[in-house]
Amino acid sequence: MRKILYILVPLVLTFFLVITAALPQSGSEIQEVRARNTPEKSQINKVHDDPAVLNNSNLKCKTCHTSEYPTPKDPGLTDCPRENLVSVYQSPKEGPESVAIVEMSDKYTGVIFPHRVHAEMSEMSTGCAGCHHYNTSGPILNCRNCHEKSRNREDVSVPDLKAAFHRQCMSCHKQWSGENGCNSICHKRKDITKDNITSTNISKTHPELPEPGKITWETNSNINKTVTFFHDEHIKLFKIKCTSCHTSESCIRCHTPKVQSDLNKPVKIEKSIEEHHKPCINCHYGNKCTKCHSDKEMSPFDHGKTSGWVLSTYHKDLLCSGCHGNQMPYRKLGTKCVSCHRDFAAEFDHKLKGFTFSEAHSELECANCHVGKDFTKNPVCSDCHDDKSFPGDIPGEKPGK
Amino acid sequence: MRNLNRRNFLKTAAIGISAGALGTSSIKASDKSLSEDRIGILVDTDVCVGCRHCEWACRTAHEFPACDLEEYSDISVFEKYRRPDNTSLTVINQFENEKNPLLPIYVKVQCMHCEKPACVSACIVGALTKLEDGSVVWDDSKCIGCRYCMVACQFQIPTYDYDKAIDPHIWKCDLCRDRRIRDKLPACVEICPNEALVFGKRSEVLSIARKRIKRKPDVYVEHIYGENEIGGTSWMYIAGKSFDKLKMPPLGKETAPGISEAIQHGIFSYFVPPVALFALLGTLMWVNKHKRGESDTEIESTDPDKEESEF
Structure with a gap:
């Protein structure tokens, strides 16, 4: 009888302890705190998930929080983190005039x-x-x-x-x-x-900056003397932001200080070879010298001429890096759709071509119409229909009809 | 003067000695009992733009004649190196900035208010005092114009009214003592448009200086001038260029009055050595006199002529 008691009493006690720990009682307080703070949670995430915060390698928890274990209730924030955090960008027109x-x-x-x-x-x-x-x-x-x-x-x-x-x-x-x-x-x-x-200079704005098209330089070198830089291409075609190259321009970069009469005359600044190459090298790191240096002036970039594949409709507005990756020289790609769009057939929405399949056509395989899965050529209807051909006839209906 | 009879003199001397022994708010140069919250001022030469408004404010605050504030924007004064004098207790000098020639380096010069000031140590009448708050001030009524302080100062700061025949004064920065009594900042600190002069507790100001250097290591050289120079100074500097190129004297950590005071104060400490010396001399004289007295009596008894001469 005593032996059974020796075993039973501790068993009952442990069971009781387990039950109390598992009960939601203790957890309810935490839940309450969380519930109280839910409106602020979006604010916390907004700061934590901000690209300016995520991409700033200098930031540590301690940059903003003074306390060892910050909680939503008591985040222990410093007055001023003293790290460049600005991620809210306004164009000059959005900001106040004065x-x-x-x-x-x-x-x-x-x-x-x-x-x-x-x-x-x-x-x-x-x-x-x-x-x-x-x-x-x-x-x-x-x-x-x-x-x-x-x-x-x-x-x-x-x-x-x-x-x-x-x-x-x-x-x-x-x-x-x-x-x-x-x-x-x-x-x-x-x-x-x-x-x-x-109120000096009130409502004054900077005159619009002339955007250069093509700039050519003659270097001192004996071979490949000429460097051609298509400024307009880099902005319009490659969609590079002004600030990715022009990082620290100042007034005196263009205007000679003191001499007001020379305001419109740009100043020629002597630069070292390293400084000259710096803006280009940032992106063109892996390219050969001949990418820019040539014996004669270069012609503008043409995707069709360089690669034999003309950019049309949907591909025109894409960023280069979207297909070719971020590394220079760019990765070469095949001309077939599937070389990029691996599961192209399964995903392609024919609405983009301006029609929805009729019931009979929706069950077909891609290759039934697109011979050899070559999507660059027009589909063939003659396998089933004697008198039909694309794009005169479509295998379905135009939406809205 | 007539009232200063022997009794009164002894009284005042006794009071003076006891007061000296108890210690007042002033302390001697070698003393370490400075306030924890004593003043420190940081000159951030990277922020100073050389507007010279501090020069104007200093003159105005000390009631020196000063021209219009606008005239202080004249940059031709920078052509030659200037020192504080009896008409301006602080001056700004310009130095070349190799990193950016369009933004020269400006360095303010004034009394550094040393932690262990040589001038206080050198003053023979105690006209100069190092106060608990860190400032070094002087009392005109005590000054006898010996100019020992001018010789003692390693920054060559105290100046003298050489042009005055009657009642010439010693002059140097007093950290605007009158203004601070009225809870105002020193005039130069208040007027500075860029707050290139950071006024606060010395310990805090030091940590601000360290942080600024750490945050911009490409801008500043890693040296806070005045942190340790001759035992530390109240005014401290940070700059983007080595300080010897900014005409700041290269000084070690040893305090100027350290050695001299150790000897001087050792000799006179608690009046024991002088008393001992005089006691020794007195004893010697007494011993000598007694010896002579003994020999005199011997002579007396053996020389009958002397007795005759007395008559």
Whole structure:
């Protein structure tokens, strides 16, 4: 009897413990917390799944979270992650035309900052992130959101508002004008002007940049002297963004500082061989020299001539890398549809050709009409029908009929 | 002066000594009891644009004659290297920037407010004091114009009213003591458009400097000038160029007053060595006198002529 008790009592106890642990009681609290936070969850995912966050290798959990185990309830976020995170991009036209900066000293008037012209100029350099640094995936923040107004403050690691404004403006403007003063473009002294605000350059925009078509260079080399670069092709045909090559353009790249009369005269900048090749090499890494260097001027790119396969209808608008991969030189492909579209037949929707199959035709195999599965040639109807031929006749109905 | 009789003199001397022993808010140069929250100012030469507004603000705050602020944008002053003088306690100098010739490097010069200031150590009347908050200030009423501080300073900062025949003064940056009493920032820090001067606790400012260097290793050289130079200074600098090329004197970690004070203060510490010396001399004299006294009596007894001469 005692032996049975020795076995039974622990058994019952363990059973009881297991039951209590398995009961949803303890879990319900967590579920409740989760339920409470569901509206924020989309926000969390929005930040975590943002390409700017995913592709930034510098980012670690600790970049944004201070706590060891961040939870949705208590994420322990740092005030400012100090990593370039801007993923919200606005075109210059979407942003404000001008911004009024009125937090000014007693000595100077406020300033109207022509935002649009600066946004336009930044397109080929740092982009929005140049000024709106450390912006998370949320709305675009302005300077006032992070920079405190008072200079006499507790946390001096982040510059105050006055410094934030000036630091953005002065490094370029000083290079541009060579001046050290403050009244030429932005500020006016209150005792000189009646205006409350200095509005130089208001609603000014940058004149449209001339887009070059073909550029040719003559090198010093004895063989393959000429380099032809089709600028227009790279934009229109290859759909490369301006910013993938023009990464850090500045005013002084085109305009000589100080000499205002020469504003429209581009400046010739001497570059080293490495610098000259850099914009091309980024993509054309695996190509031979003769890809660009030739003994005579090159003719424009023609997919039909180069590969013997003319790009038509659906293929015209595709990106090169979509079929040929990202590696240069590009992977060569066969001319048959199935060489790319492996399960082409099973997937192809004939609606794209402008008809739906009639019941009789829908059961047929591809090869019944497309002889030898060669989809580049017209299908053959004569195997079954004596008097029919494509495209005059179609094996079904046109939609909408 | 008439009231300063012997009794009063002893009284004041006694009070003075006891006050010195107890210690006031001022401390001697070799003392380590500086406040944890003492002031530090970081000069970020990468951010400074050389507008010279700090020069104007400094002059105005110290009631020196200053021309219009707009005239300070004149860049021709940078043609020659300048030092602070008795009319401007801070100046900006321009240096070439090899990385970008269009953006020269600007370096502000003023009293560094050393952690262990040589000037305080050298001052023979105690007119200069290192305060607990880190600033080095001076008292005009005590200064006798010996200019020892000018010789002692390794940054050659204190200046003198050589042009004044009557009541000349020593001048140097006092970290705007009057303004700080009214809870205001030093004038130069307040006016700087780019906040190239970061004013805070020395420990915090140091960590900000370290972070900036770490974040932009291609911009800054890995050296915080003033962190350890002659035992550390209140003003510290970070720059994109080696500091000896920015005319900052290359100095070691050893404090200037360290050795000299060790000897001087050793000699006079707690007045023991002088007292001992005088005691020794006194004993010698006493011993000598006694010896002479003994021999005198011997002579007295053997020389009858002397007795005669007394009469």
